[in-house]
Amino acid sequence: MNFEKLAVWKRSVRLSADIYMETKCLKDFGFRDQLTRSGLSVPSNIAEGMTRSSPREKIRFLDISRxxxxxxxxxxxxxxxxxxxxxxxxEVWLQETDELSAMITGLMNKLNATN
Incomplete structure (x- = not known):
């Protein structure tokens, strides 16, 4: 499965980029770094997981992403x-995190069903 075609990956990339753009002027570097790193981890782990060969490994990386x-x-x-x-x-980001979490869970369930 090509991760770049997944809606959940595309949306998580947008969220991560938006977090970077919104916080780029924030002077609290520790907070900014922690937030941008956690946001960046979401699409990165989806990508890494979906390129794994076994459903079990895919699910493990999706769980990390979630x-x-x-x-x-x-x-x-x-x-x-x-x-x-x-x-x-x-408000926008919290709604998006909830929707992304549900999408990741759905993808995990789909992979579990095919396992």
């Missing part, structure tokens, strides 16, 4: 609470 998404979601919430991120951006 965990990175939960990490990013937590950091987004904290970013809002400490006034680093706007309410509008946070």
């Amino acid at each position: 965990s990175s998404l939960a990490e990013a979601k937590t950091q987004i919430i904290i970013g809002y609470k400490i006034n680093y991120l706007s309410k509008h951006k946070v």
Whole structure:
């Protein structure tokens, strides 16, 4: 399966890029680095997993991707609470993290069914 054709990969790439663009002027380098790294991990692990040969390995990397998404979601919430991120951006990103998580879970379930 070509990961570049997956909607979940495309959307997670957009989210990661948006996080980078939105936080590029943030002076708290530790927070910015942690958020951008967790966001970057999502599409990266989808890509790595979907290029693996066994369904079991694909699922393992998708699970890592979903965990990175939960990490990013937590950091987004904290970013809002400490006034680093706007309410509008946070609302958009939280909805996107929820939808991406559901998409990753669906892909994992599909792979489990074929296993």
